[in-house]
Amino acid sequence: MLGQMMQMPLLISSLIRHADVNHGDTEIVSRLGEGSLHRYTYRGAHRRARRLANALGALGVRQGDRIGTLAWNDHRHFEIYFAVSGSGAVCHTVNPRLFPDQIVYILNHAEDRTVFFDLSFAALVETLAPRLPKVKDWVVLTDRAHMPESRLDSLCYEELLAAQTEDYAWPVFDENTASSLCYTSGTTGNPKGVVYAHRSTVLHSYGVCLPDVFGLSAREVLLPVVPMFHVNAWGTPYAAALAGVKLVLPGPKLDGESLYELFESEKVTASAGVPTVWLGLLRFLEERGLKLSTVNRLVIGGSAAPPAMIRTFREKFGITVLHAWGMTEMSPLGTVNHPKAKHLDLPEESRDAVRVKQGRPIFGVEMKIVDAEGRELPRDGKAFGDLLVRGPWVMSSYYKGEGGEVLRDGWFPTGDVATIDPDGYMAITDRSKDVIKSGGEWISSIEIENLAVAHPAVAEAAVIGVPHPKWDERPLLLVLPRAGQSVTKEQMLEFLRGKLAKWWMPDDVVFVDSLPHTATGKLSKMQLRAAWRDYRLPTA
Numbered sequence: 001m002l003g004q005m006m007q008m009p010l011l012i013s014s015l016i017r018h019a020d021v022n023h024g025d026t027e028i029v030s031r032l033g034e035g036s037l038h039r040y041t042y043r044g045a046h047r048r049a050r051r052l053a054n055a056l057g058a059l060g061v062r063q064g065d066r067i068g069t070l071a072w073n074d075h076r077h078f079e080i081y082f083a084v085s086g087s088g089a090v091c092h093t094v095n096p097r098l099f100p101d102q103i104v105y106i107l108n109h110a111e112d113r114t115v116f117f118d119l120s121f122a123a124l125v126e127t128l129a130p131r132l133p134k135v136k137d138w139v140v141l142t143d144r145a146h147m148p149e150s151r152l153d154s155l156c157y158e159e160l161l162a163a164q165t166e167d168y169a170w171p172v173f174d175e176n177t178a179s180s181l182c183y184t185s186g187t188t189g190n191p192k193g194v195v196y197a198h199r200s201t202v203l204h205s206y207g208v209c210l211p212d213v214f215g216l217s218a219r220e221v222l223l224p225v226v227p228m229f230h231v232n233a234w235g236t237p238y239a240a241a242l243a244g245v246k247l248v249l250p251g252p253k254l255d256g257e258s259l260y261e262l263f264e265s266e267k268v269t270a271s272a273g274v275p276t277v278w279l280g281l282l283r284f285l286e287e288r289g290l291k292l293s294t295v296n297r298l299v300i301g302g303s304a305a306p307p308a309m310i311r312t313f314r315e316k317f318g319i320t321v322l323h324a325w326g327m328t329e330m331s332p333l334g335t336v337n338h339p340k341a342k343h344l345d346l347p348e349e350s351r352d353a354v355r356v357k358q359g360r361p362i363f364g365v366e367m368k369i370v371d372a373e374g375r376e377l378p379r380d381g382k383a384f385g386d387l388l389v390r391g392p393w394v395m396s397s398y399y400k401g402e403g404g405e406v407l408r409d410g411w412f413p414t415g416d417v418a419t420i421d422p423d424g425y426m427a428i429t430d431r432s433k434d435v436i437k438s439g440g441e442w443i444s445s446i447e448i449e450n451l452a453v454a455h456p457a458v459a460e461a462a463v464i465g466v467p468h469p470k471w472d473e474r475p476l477l478l479v480l481p482r483a484g485q486s487v488t489k490e491q492m493l494e495f496l497r498g499k500l501a502k503w504w505m506p507d508d509v510v511f512v513d514s515l516p517h518t519a520t521g522k523l524s525k526m527q528l529r530a531a532w533r534d535y536r537l538p539t540a
């Protein structure tokens with residue numbers, strides 16, 4: 001016997017339509033590249049998304065065509081998200097911070113036929129265009145008055161929209177149709193594409209809104225710091241439309257001062273981003289002795305949120321950090337850290353031990369950890385192994401079949417090493433590539449880094465395995481001191497002693513002027529390992 005409910009496909013266009021009908025006057029505020037603020041509403045966004053859908057049709061864009069973007073978080077990028085996917089084409093956001101060669105590779109591999117780009121990338125695009133023969137239209141995200149001087153024959157976004165009407169009926173198609181495309185940063189080998197579907201995106205949006213996930217509602221003001229070119233800003237633009245959240249889009253300026261101003265002036269209640277941006281904001285707030293008066297929670301993920309950061313936000317600013325974990329292949333959300341009722345009365349230290357974990361899986365994501373032979377390991381919070389996931393918003397294969405068969409018995413191997421405790425909280429010990437293999441045993445680089453950054457003179461720290469004649473690899477701690485502060489190697493080691501197993505203690509501490517980051521703001525362990533490969537440890 002079958003259920004007798006309607007077969008309505010889950011489509012991205014339904015999110016913006018819902019926001020228009022039910023939250024038509026809720027604002028979307030954007031800071032533009034020039035610094036000015038742009039304001040309109042979900043109704044205004046829906047109108048312009050329909051004009052854009054007509055413009056895409058006029059350009060000859062057809063269902064399934066890939067449409068690239070090189071753009072910051074603002075209202076125009078928001079319109080592109082809905083117009084491109086809603087009309088049946090594929091919204092391909094490209095990270096402009098990647099090396100030019102990687103951008104060229106990605107645009108060619110995806111065969112983007114139209115690319116929308118921000119004014120600030122005009123020079124970049126002009127140099128890349130000759131290597132991108134498949135792109136038919138280049139569209140600058142600006143008005144006629146600001147069109148750049150360029151040898152490239154590009155179109156003006158505002159003119160494209162002005163030439164169209166708002167009359168557009170969103171087409172209805174199979175919910176499994178491709179909606180958007182993101183490439184992984186490709187720390188090894190070429191970047192690989194992950195193709196999301198309308199169905200997976202809408203289901204993920206429901207997940208994002210849940211109380212124990214981001215807890216979005218029509219009473220919230222959300223400022224996604226995470227870029228719209230980084231796994232669809234963790235799905236927040238779609239989820240915001242679903243819940244009728246006021247959205248504040250910060251444009252290109254993500255420094256502490258710029259974020260502070262927007263948080264205060266727009267009465268932002270929640271935000272989301274990678275640890276490095278919060279380092280910048282914290283530094284700014286502490287230097288100026290400022291507080292955030294409306295923000296009550298920050299979702300921090302993409303790399304491990306240092307426990308010291310989680311504590312500082314809570315104790316000094318009254319802000320709850322929600323530690324989250326996910327990846328491009330998972331749309332991206334997998335886990336978020338919220339307490340359970342039984343944690344609420346525990347002493348702070350016991351609660352801290354839970355808070356630093358990456359959190360519990362959202363319904364829709366199943367997880368398990370396995371050993372080298374693929375046997376499932378116990379959920380005891382101690383055993384650690386390869387983390388596998390599955391669910392309706394987890395990828396099943398890469399675009400164009402790159403990398404071949406990726407699933408193992410229907411599970412996606414995340415490449416992370418983790419523990420899972422009896423309450424379902426998962427803690428990442430490392431990326432499997434970054435784990436330090438010392439005498440056949442594993443040392444977690446993240447755990448040592450978390451302890452090191454708790455030292456008041458440390459701004460940032462990285463731990464990598466360096467070749468060792470006896471133990472294969474031993475940990476080297478690289479420390480970036482805070483401006484104007486100093487600390488010695490001995491003091492650093494003394495600070496760690498007693499907090500780590502003896503054999504986890506770094507064999508050396510080296511102070512550096514800067515640490516390399518990837519295009520998505522993570523410590524680039526690969527670059528560090530290459531740079532320090534020949535370093536002779538004092539113990540060697």
Ligand code: ADP
Nearest residue numbers: 185301302303304324325326327328428431520
């Ligand atoms: P990108 O670099 O574009 O974000 P990925 O999707 O490859 O690309 O990043 C996912 C990886 O980032 C995860 O597999 C994990 O290793 C790491 N990561 C994400 N969130 C966290 C977190 N909260 N703690 C530790 N590592 C994390």
